[in-house]
Amino acid sequence: MRSDKILYGLYDDEDLLLSAVERIRREGIPIDEVYSPFPVHGLDKALGLQETRLGITAFIYGLLGLGFAIWMTWYMMIYDWPQDIGGKPSFTWGENMPAFVPILFELTVFCSAHLMAVTFLVRNAMYPGARAANPHPATTDDKFVMEISVRAADEPQVVALFKETGALAIHLKNPES
Amino acid sequence: MSSHYESPYREPLVLGDKTYQQISADIVKPIAGPATRSWWIAFGISMALFLWGSVCILYTIGIGIGVWGLNKTIGWAWDITNFVWWVGIGHAGTLISAVLLLFRQKWRLSINRSAEAMTIFAVMQAALFPIIHMGRPWLAYWVFPIPNNFGSLWVNFNSPLLWDVFAISTYFSVSLVFWYMGLIPDFAMIRDKVTRPALRKIYAVLSFGWAGRAKHWQRFEELSLVLAGLATPLVFSVHTIVSFDFSTSVVKGWHSTVFPPYFVAGAIFSGFAMVQTLLSVVRKVLRLEDYITRLHIDYMNRVILLTGGIVAVAYITEFFIAWYSGSPFEDYIYLSWGAATGPYWWAFWSLILCNIAIPQLLWIRSIRRNFVWTFAISIVINIGMWFERFTIIVVDLSKDYLPASWSMFSPTFVDIGVFLGTIGLFFVLFLLYSKNFPVIAQAELKTILKSSGDHYKKPSGTDAQR
Known part of the structure; x- marks a missing residue:
């Protein structure tokens, strides 16, 4: 219009x-x-805004992080340079997997949280020094x-x-x- | 409006005749005005401690870690004690901002910002210790999984020390992002409130152009919720992994399956104590008495009581199992008869007194709601939790399986100096934060003003009869 x-x-x-x-x-x-x-409860519904898909992206980013961690632990510990450390099995990734759980978890969280925050900033066109577009300064007060x-x-x-x-x-x- | 209804029996979370505008004004006041005398004095003392700590760190790096009190028997002492202590302190911030968000606890809103700041600054202090303990901190990047000059020798993913690298760095960076995303709307408020052009420019940059659009708020709330959901298991994983540093080893007293839950409870216990210590001071200095109320410290003291109880049960378990095992070596782990009567009896009894005995005072409601008592007890717990880590590390190492190598540890001035230096740096950062940052998540606090504000809760006219 x-x-x-x-x-x-x-x-x-x-x-x-x-x-x-x-x-x-x-x-x-x-x-x-x-x-x-501040966030007004119910405003998005009243305005007819669609639900945000940010949560879905976080899930996908988490899967990416998990996949990367699986690949990294497999490549470094099993494929590229397998070593016998403390008698822990280094023949297959599956056998050694329990020792990798902390790494798998941390990288899942790392990728999910950070990439989601980046997506949030990109979707909102926010960056350091971006011009504030609120029409009246009291709208933040x-x-x-x-x-x-x-x-x-x-x-x-x-x-x-x-x-x-x-x-x-x-x-x-x-x-x- | 019915949507703002909260039972009148619930105490208000915001005292006084507050309006939205007044909340903004209260938050902006310390930022827009000059720093007070007491702020400068505190800053000066912290800076002096930090500088002395820096001298000690440079001395350590220049000469080598031989300048610490470590010996062949006791290879970990103050450094790792301090590391675990600081990481533990950090836990309360994430717990308050993430776990309490998931549980929809509105009282978190007055304290979460400062608690998260505390987390970030505490984790920074913690990370310092393993790095300087490497001896050659300029090679610290070797802990990252990158190909090196000696062929493709990778890091060892089976090692709990490497898990720690991933856990601490993930924890630090995710906490930082969580904290910063929450700060953006408040920076925008300051940007629009302050009058000095230089300040306005700084906060304009910091606020990323936030304008408070409806869609942005919707995304903001989703982001907060999902980050809280991610940070919750993260915070439990971090101290679990820290405890793996000990429990996957074969040192008696360390090789214990109770460590992960016990360390996490201890971390929350000490972290809440540090939050109480800091907020008791902040509320007075920044005049935030209307926002950080007796109800807030009461709730936090209840968490302290609960986690302190878990810690006490863990102590008793350790003590019992040490005795029940019948192993002579077990009779000198950190919680045993041998420790209680041996040369480290003072560390043992400080631990019992500070972590089990004195916190029991919090069962008394009037003490739980008293700011002076809360402050005093929180200091006691901070000290007690430091001793807990000291006894776990030093007492367990001091008498190992070979009596010929039994030894005692005494810190050098460098050990003490580095520790004091981290306390100094922590307070330098916290003071800078409290002067320049919005210390209360004001945007989110405004959402509960109508339901939990004292002014709005007062029964008026017909409402009083219902």
Whole structure:
């Protein structure tokens, strides 16, 4: 949808915000973004956001780490340079596996945690020095801002809805300005 | 709102007339203002200790570890004692932030940030000891599985010492990531609150451009949950693997299957004691009395009581088994009649007094909820847990299977200096943290304000009758 203007509604209470989000979405107006100082319980459902797949990626990364650890212990201890250390069997990986369990576990956790955190940063486009995009500095403190881009014709309706749902302040921004 | 309901019988977790804005203001205040006199004094003392420790470390590296009090019989002493002590201290941070998150314990929110900082700084101190004990620390990279110049001789994956390398480095880096990800929204709050341009710029970089978008919060919560799920088995694995360093050996007293659970309980016991020590000071200096309340120290003291109880049972088990085995060699392990009456009787009895006897005072509710008593007992436990590791390592080694090689250990000034130096560095880092970092996870704390804040819990009008 081509939009002319961006409207911001500022709320000072998460319960108010939540009911406002539900109300505005019921009116069929799509909400572009909500900025909040803390995670508001139920907001993602109210906004109709899809469930995040970050947990699934963590599982896959964990499997990668486990696979890497299996390969590494096999290659170094069994294949490349097998040694008899303390009488522990070095003929097959399976026989020696119990001694490798700590390594397998640690590398699983290592890969899962770190790669998941990296995925989180990449998906959110976050990096050291990235520009903060919150429209109002108080959105990290105690205010909640809803962002809706509208065509000029719809503007009065959205403003009225903001007022009706208890917005503290309403700001208007032209995208090109 | 019904979603914010919490039983009025539950004590509030946030005292005073707090609003969201006030929470932010309370966290920003020490960061935006200049450091206090007491901060500078504490920083100066810690820095002096750290510098003295650095001198001792350089002396050790320059001359060799012969400058320590080690001898042929006792090849591990203060260094490994300190290593195990510091790693153990680290455990409470992860336990508070990860395990209590999985159990949905809201009281963690006021203390998890500082506890995790403590974890990271403690693990840094711990890692120092094995590295300098190598004697040639510039070759420390040999512990990593990389091909070397002598043919492809790899590291030994059967060795618990190598498991330790993987466990400690995974633990350190995962804790660091967990901590930092939690800090990002709070750095963003500081970025938007402070007025000095230089500070604003620093926190802008640190906050990675966090804006608090709904989707980002959703991912943030998923990340926290999964990292907590990963960190929970990790924290148990770390001290288990540390205990393997001992229990897979054939030294009497060390070769014991009770070690892993016993070490983990001991680690949590000592870690919570250190959290109590630090937070008693932090809440006063940074005026966080409304956030770190009697309820918080009460809960932590209960964890201390539980883990202390597990440790006590382990001691009794060790003592009984040493006697029951009938082996003359077993009569001089760290928990035995021989140890209690032998030349290391003082270490043995310090352990019993500090770790078993005195913590029992915490059964008394008024002591458990008293800040001065809690502080005093936490110091006692810190000392007691150091002695536990000392007796396990030194007493067990001092009388081995060959009476001709029996020996005693006495530390040199270098041993003592390095230990004091790590305490100094730990406090230098912690003081820098408490001055410049948001010491409370304020974003997450705000989510419980309406349910657990004193102001919101007060019965008003019709609510009072229900």
